[in-house]
Amino acid sequence: MIGTLLRFVDDRALLRRFRLLMAASAAVRAATVLTLFPLLRELLSDEPSGAWPWIGLLAVLVLASWVVDVRYARASFAIGFMLLRSVEQRVLHRFERLAIPDVTPAIASATQRALTAAGQELCSGFAYVIAPLLATLVATVLIGIGLAVVSPWLGLVALVSLVALSLAMAVSGTLIRRAEGAYDAASSDVGERIVEFAQAQRALRASGRPVDEDSALGRALGRQRRATRRLLGMALPGTLLFALAGQAALAGLAVVAIALSRDGSLSGPEVVALVVVSVRFLEPFFTAAGLSATLEVTRGSLQRVEQLLATSPLPEPAGEEAPAAVPGAPTLELRAVDFAYPSGPPVLRGIDLVAQRGRTVAVVGPSGSGKSTLLSLAARLVDPQAGEVLLDGAPARAYPLEALSARVGAVLQDVYLLDAPLLENIRLARPEASDDEVRAAGAAAQLEEVVERLPDGWRTRVGEGGALLSGGERQRVSIARALLKRAPLLLLDEATSAVDALTERALVDALQADAAERATVVVAHRLGTIADADEILFVDGGTVVERGTHAELLAADGRFAAYWRQRESAASWTLSGDGPARVGASARC
Numbered sequence: 001m002i003g004t005l006l007r008f009v010d011d012r013a014l015l016r017r018f019r020l021l022m023a024a025s026a027a028v029r030a031a032t033v034l035t036l037f038p039l040l041r042e043l044l045s046d047e048p049s050g051a052w053p054w055i056g057l058l059a060v061l062v063l064a065s066w067v068v069d070v071r072y073a074r075a076s077f078a079i080g081f082m083l084l085r086s087v088e089q090r091v092l093h094r095f096e097r098l099a100i101p102d103v104t105p106a107i108a109s110a111t112q113r114a115l116t117a118a119g120q121e122l123c124s125g126f127a128y129v130i131a132p133l134l135a136t137l138v139a140t141v142l143i144g145i146g147l148a149v150v151s152p153w154l155g156l157v158a159l160v161s162l163v164a165l166s167l168a169m170a171v172s173g174t175l176i177r178r179a180e181g182a183y184d185a186a187s188s189d190v191g192e193r194i195v196e197f198a199q200a201q202r203a204l205r206a207s208g209r210p211v212d213e214d215s216a217l218g219r220a221l222g223r224q225r226r227a228t229r230r231l232l233g234m235a236l237p238g239t240l241l242f243a244l245a246g247q248a249a250l251a252g253l254a255v256v257a258i259a260l261s262r263d264g265s266l267s268g269p270e271v272v273a274l275v276v277v278s279v280r281f282l283e284p285f286f287t288a289a290g291l292s293a294t295l296e297v298t299r300g301s302l303q304r305v306e307q308l309l310a311t312s313p314l315p316e317p318a319g320e321e322a323p324a325a326v327p328g329a330p331t332l333e334l335r336a337v338d339f340a341y342p343s344g345p346p347v348l349r350g351i352d353l354v355a356q357r358g359r360t361v362a363v364v365g366p367s368g369s370g371k372s373t374l375l376s377l378a379a380r381l382v383d384p385q386a387g388e389v390l391l392d393g394a395p396a397r398a399y400p401l402e403a404l405s406a407r408v409g410a411v412l413q414d415v416y417l418l419d420a421p422l423l424e425n426i427r428l429a430r431p432e433a434s435d436d437e438v439r440a441a442g443a444a445a446q447l448e449e450v451v452e453r454l455p456d457g458w459r460t461r462v463g464e465g466g467a468l469l470s471g472g473e474r475q476r477v478s479i480a481r482a483l484l485k486r487a488p489l490l491l492l493d494e495a496t497s498a499v500d501a502l503t504e505r506a507l508v509d510a511l512q513a514d515a516a517e518r519a520t521v522v523v524a525h526r527l528g529t530i531a532d533a534d535e536i537l538f539v540d541g542g543t544v545v546e547r548g549t550h551a552e553l554l555a556a557d558g559r560f561a562a563y564w565r566q567r568e569s570a571a572s573w574t575l576s577g578d579g580p581a582r583v584g585a586s587a588r589c
């Protein structure tokens, strides 16, 4: 465990200092305890004044121990904090690079635990438990060697005691570990259910379902309660076993000391001194017994962090440079792409798509046909199982994440805003943008009238997930981000579905303002957007069943033409109390 923990620490010099100080601390502690033997022997002899030199040595050792231990504690804390930072950085780095379908509630909950608890547990576990325990255990071994010098028999009993106590510690650790594992699984489950419970509040309240023992959260809490009881119960047998082994070891050392006194090998004062040294020899084990539960918590935290880091991220190139663009290559190209979500059926098969600078490709098709998934592939939120996604002629996989993100602006279906000021939410797209640039993008995305209503204008915090804004207002923020980014590839997935027709017109104008500078791929339901596209891909059942311009596809009178007629007809219908009634609405939005 210690080796694994220290792999998180990159500072070699600090590690070297830590090891040296640990060895020094153990040596000084062992010397302090062993000095008690001659000191007590002299003190209890007929000539107590012979103890003075040993008292002097003890004073020097106590002072040295204080100096070394302070430095050792500082090095331990430095390593503990480095562990904390390293765990945070690695967990976040991995999380950011997971394919979106891999960001499951279980991974989200494990990441949350790693960032809120595991890092701190590893930090304090190392500084307060592992480091002191390490020095103490090494000191114990050194004291055992010292006892062997006094008498091989004592050394043998010390060795047997060490083995017995280590076994007791291992058994106690295993029991606690098992219970800890079950507790951890139960508490992760509670974490997932709580996230689900929070997200599903509207639906749960609408259905009037209370949280009781039969609900998913109620059952998860029940499992956590049982696991807690078991965890607390499991600490007991280990502690008892440990106490038993400790008493037996002490008795063994005392018996040998008395036997040595009876055969004349040791004097009375030496026996007393040995008993004192033996007690000090066993002391660290009792300390360790008290700390074994904390040790197991640290071990459990480490395991969880390691499991999280073992999830495979989207592959990334080693360097930070974006690959060179191939002259004349389209901004985006999908070649014979196949895709399926983890352990799901194929969602896209043999998709070819070319989006050139200055042109718009509309992806059209029935619900569930794979349109949003196609955009996720273009934005490299997922990787295809077969075929290739190319940006400027280079594989998307060859782009480092930051370089890729700079090339793609996206307004996707699920707009998520951070609980931060509106200005900062837009600035996410281009952190170096000035306030004026951010405001200009916001104004083009029709946010000015929203800002006027907000209490602190552009600096109003929008609440978690953008809760203070409506769906249409959140979409406008997402469009403002895309406008601010000015990326060469723009992906729009029903970007204006939640805004009124007037605002939509203005947003479409803003998005088209410099359309000549970039390639646009748009998943569209609105007829105007579809008709204006340079190419339309009609997708059904995960394949492109028709492609061409609007006029070509209507002339072909195939699947798209039927879809178009149906949509046109639907656009002119509205619901009234007596059922659908035709009104004179325009088919173009």
Ligand SMILES: Nc1ncnc2c1ncn2[C@@H]1O[C@H](COP(=O)(O)OP(=O)(O)OP(=O)(O)O)[C@@H](O)[C@H]1O
Binding pocket: 101, 341, 342, 344, 347, 365, 366, 367, 368, 369, 370, 371, 372, 373, 374
């Ligand atoms: N994260 C996911 N995990 C597993 N399956 C998914 C996931 N997201 C989508 N799917 C499945 O992939 C298929 C295509 O979904 P997608 O969202 O791409 O369709 P769509 O054409 O955009 O639909 P809509 O027009 O309703 O938004 C659907 O069958 C859907 O159930």
